Structures are given as structure tokens and as C-alpha cells.
Amino acid sequence: MTKKYITILVCAVWMLTLLSGCLQDPHQHSFSAEWSVDSQGHWHSATCQHMDMKADAAYHTFDDGVSYPATFTEKGYTVYTCTVCKYEKKEYSGEVLQHTYADSWSFDDTSHWHACLDVGFEQLRADEAAHTDTNEEILQDVTDSATGLARYTCAVCGHTYEKELKLPVSLVSAPAADGGTYYVGQKLQDVALVGGEASVSGSFRWENPEEKLTANGSYQAQFVPDDDRYGMLHVTVSVIAQQLYVTVDAGQHGTASPSGQVPVGYGETLTILFAPDVGYGVSQVHVDGVAATVASSVTLENITKPQTVQVSFAANQSSLSIECISGTPGCYTIDGNTVTFSGITAESIYAVSGTFHGNIVINVSDNHRFELEMRGLNLTCDYISPITILSGDQVTLTAKKGYENTITDLRQADVPNNNQKSGAIYAECDLEIGGKGKLTVISQHNNGIHTKDDLEIKNLTLTVRCADNALKGNDSVTIKSGVILLYASNGDGIKTVNTDISSKGKQRGIVTILAGTVTIYAAQEGIDAAFDTVINETDADVKIYPYAEQ
Numbered sequence: 001m002t003k004k005y006i007t008i009l010v011c012a013v014w015m016l017t018l019l020s021g022c023l024q025d026p027h028q029h030s031f032s033a034e035w036s037v038d039s040q041g042h043w044h045s046a047t048c049q050h051m052d053m054k055a056d057a058a059y060h061t062f063d064d065g066v067s068y069p070a071t072f073t074e075k076g077y078t079v080y081t082c083t084v085c086k087y088e089k090k091e092y093s094g095e096v097l098q099h100t101y102a103d104s105w106s107f108d109d110t111s112h113w114h115a116c117l118d119v120g121f122e123q124l125r126a127d128e129a130a131h132t133d134t135n136e137e138i139l140q141d142v143t144d145s146a147t148g149l150a151r152y153t154c155a156v157c158g159h160t161y162e163k164e165l166k167l168p169v170s171l172v173s174a175p176a177a178d179g180g181t182y183y184v185g186q187k188l189q190d191v192a193l194v195g196g197e198a199s200v201s202g203s204f205r206w207e208n209p210e211e212k213l214t215a216n217g218s219y220q221a222q223f224v225p226d227d228d229r230y231g232m233l234h235v236t237v238s239v240i241a242q243q244l245y246v247t248v249d250a251g252q253h254g255t256a257s258p259s260g261q262v263p264v265g266y267g268e269t270l271t272i273l274f275a276p277d278v279g280y281g282v283s284q285v286h287v288d289g290v291a292a293t294v295a296s297s298v299t300l301e302n303i304t305k306p307q308t309v310q311v312s313f314a315a316n317q318s319s320l321s322i323e324c325i326s327g328t329p330g331c332y333t334i335d336g337n338t339v340t341f342s343g344i345t346a347e348s349i350y351a352v353s354g355t356f357h358g359n360i361v362i363n364v365s366d367n368h369r370f371e372l373e374m375r376g377l378n379l380t381c382d383y384i385s386p387i388t389i390l391s392g393d394q395v396t397l398t399a400k401k402g403y404e405n406t407i408t409d410l411r412q413a414d415v416p417n418n419n420q421k422s423g424a425i426y427a428e429c430d431l432e433i434g435g436k437g438k439l440t441v442i443s444q445h446n447n448g449i450h451t452k453d454d455l456e457i458k459n460l461t462l463t464v465r466c467a468d469n470a471l472k473g474n475d476s477v478t479i480k481s482g483v484i485l486l487y488a489s490n491g492d493g494i495k496t497v498n499t500d501i502s503s504k505g506k507q508r509g510i511v512t513i514l515a516g517t518v519t520i521y522a523a524q525e526g527i528d529a530a531f532d533t534v535i536n537e538t539d540a541d542v543k544i545y546p547y548a549e550q
Contacts, residue, residue: 031055035085042085052316101126105157112157166231172197183244185265213241253280254313283314319354366393374405382410389427399437409443423450469495475508481516492528493520515539523547
């Protein structure tokens, strides 16, 4: 075979190999049509092998609610329903209704009470007590062979009744509860009576064995003679009961509810709910040191002894994918939970997708444009800004069409002057954010998106939920287009800081909204421009409301 034909054959094999690689479709995640929910939000869980992936994750949006009035057994409440996933939450208000009782006494031959006047609750009684015997009138004397009979008038209710007279019994010594360990809520029947003696033969027993123990309670016991010609004696016995506790210990990166030292009644059931932080899941559950099923909750039934529940959380397995679309290949490093883009030598575009708990750092030169495409990125971080842009003259974050992306900052509140990056997305240079996809930015305690210079947004469907300022550009904030929804629970919706003139003669501190729909819920100012606010009322629809949890 000549060299010419060998060369042609090698090229053909190479082209077929390249073509086969290009024809391989990238993995497309599949998601359940049913909503998964917790108390905060909803999402579609992945049904493919990437079980930790979520689609359409968002906070609940509740309707105006349906109110229900208070009853004799339950406080008034309102049921709010999420308009998206139909999750319901119940909020109570007011107190339960109080029953009305008659002023006059009702009675029988042993006791008296005030009857309930509410329809359907006639069986309820208030102030029920045994009659107080007065005005004794002996109708028949008691003898050694027969009981007697007397007539009395109750000193409380005035009812006249007859009672059998029996031979008296005197108490020699009172009984006591045995020295066992008992718990609050345990029944009196579980406590044995020991000791005690009367003037005739018989036995001591609890008057109400179904009564439940309190911490330091006094309970009625009675002496029952063997000979029914003799009357019963009534004595008071003290019982000390311990409070039963379930100790719930939740590790880092999640919570348990309830947690700590949880008091429970003897024989009760306790359900403990686990809520991992975003990007984490329940990794281990132990009950009294024994491994239990790993789930979102654990239920302890018929609790009769102190118990301990321990839960630990672990970061969800990372599925981050990075692809160089164009420009300088391989210009990123991964060090633990930090991905750093740097060292580009040409205009470059990179795409990121998947789930990652950590932060992405962009530190590129000022000589070339750098664009980071987000294609289904779920990024969380609890120790620094999830996305940190340290340098770059033309840096763009793009949410690609057809993809939903979530950036979540789980850090505690930033302390001024401590050099922390103060937003879920933070840039020390100009930043442009755009694309026809969706981007949700969540910052539990800090700013949403913050740049030290200019911030520009266009085309994007953007939702920001944060504690401080939703959009903050120290020099300027410009919205060219898009659907923007901002929630600032403690700060401003849009904020600028500087008011001077730049070296290029540009006035700093302006907020500009040229087009799009912008809805702001802010605890402070909707728009707090350091210098001026410019809104194109023809093409821009801007609505500002006081902050309310949505």
C-alpha cells in the first residue's frame, strides 16, 4: 500500500472518530412531574442518576388564605396554599372559645357541679366536687351487725341526701410509694404502695389508678377493709416523678426540629424533622447509638425512657461540569471546593453546569473578554461568596436559554471592614449579567449581587432573595431589559453608593432602568440611588412594594 493511500486511510479514521464524538448527545437530566416540597419551597426532583439535581426550585408563593374561626377545642387559623405546588401552611390566631356554665348548682346524691350551657357540650361540668356533709340527722344507728343511715345537707349546694353509716376505721400508719424510678406522664397504677396499717384488716390502693404523674404530685389512696361493715379510709401519698427527655443533636449544615433537650410525656410519640442546608443531605441518623434509617425525619413511639437522637449532614455529591466553548482551553483549576478561572490569552467562553458546593473565582486579565455560561448550575457556599470576580475588564455571566440556575449564599451576616465578599455574586470590577435563561440568587444574610464598579443586567429572568441589598453597584446599576423580581428583607432593592465623576468623565451613582419588568419588595428603599434614578417609563414597568415574605 502506498504512502498516499495510508495517509488517506488514517485521515478517514480520524474524521470518523471525531464525528462519532460530536454526534454523542450530552446527558439530559429528567425530572419528576410531581412537586417535592418542604416548609420553605418546592422543586422537581431528578429521576435520572443525578438524584441530587433539582429543577424549578423556588420559594412558595402563598395565596390570601382561607380563615377558620376558633372553636372550643382549637384556635382560629388561616390556611395558606402555595399557588404553584399546592403546599399548605396553617397560621393560628386568637384563642380557643371558652365554655359558659350555669350559675346554679346541679347535683346528685354524691356530688355537685355547674352544668355547661353550650349546645352539644351538656356533659361538661365545672367545679365538680363531693358534697360537704352538714346538719347530720341519724335515721338509723350503726351496730356491730348492721350499717346505719344518716341524712345530711350539703353546705355548698344545699342538696339534702342520705348516706350509709359504717363502723369507723382508724389509721395506724400511712402507706408510701415504693422507691422505683417514675416519669412525668406515667400512670399511677404503675406505682406500688408499700407499708401502711389500719385498725382492721384490709389493703391500700389508689383511688384513681389512671391518673398521670406530675413532677411532685400528691395523690389519693384509700384503705379498703376486708369486712364491709367498716368504712373506707382516705390518705394522701406523695410521688416524685422525673421529666423524660429526648436529646436531639444536629450536626453542622442542617437543623433538627425540635432540637436540644426535648421534654416528652411517658408513652408519648415524638417526630423529629431534619432540614439540611441547601447543597447538603442527611447522611447518618442514630437513635441511642444505633444506626436508623436515613430519612428526612425519625419518629419515636411509646417513649418510656430517656433517648438520644443524633443526625449528621454531608454535602451532596458534586456533579459540576466545565466546558471550554471557545478561546483559551484549560484556563481553570480546581482546588478542593474552589474553581478558579485565570490565565486566558484570548476572548474566552466557558460553560458550567451541575451541582457544586463551594465557590467559583474569576480572576482574568483586563485584556480579553471572559464569559461564563450557566447551563443548569446549582451552586451553594457557606464560607465565601459563591461567585467571586476579582479582576477582568469585560466579564459576563450568562444564563443560557432553556436553563434554570440557582446561586445560594449560606454565610452568616457580613461584618463591615473584614474583607469578606458581601454578595452571593460579588465583583471587584464591572459586571454584566444576561442571557435568556433563568437565574435565582439567594443570600440568607448578605447582599444578593454586589459590584464595586458598574452592574449591568439585560434580557435575564432574574429573581434575587436576600437580607441586605438585592442589586448593589457602587458606581451604577443599569437594567436594559428582562424580568426582574427582587426581595430585600432588611435592605434596599437597588442601591448605588458613589457620587463622584470617574476618570473618564462618567457620573457615578446613577440607577438606570431602560426596559423590562422590575418588581421590588424592600424593607428599606425600593431604589436608593446615590446620585439619580432614570427610568424609561415607556418601555420599563417598575413596581415597588414594602417587603413581605412571598
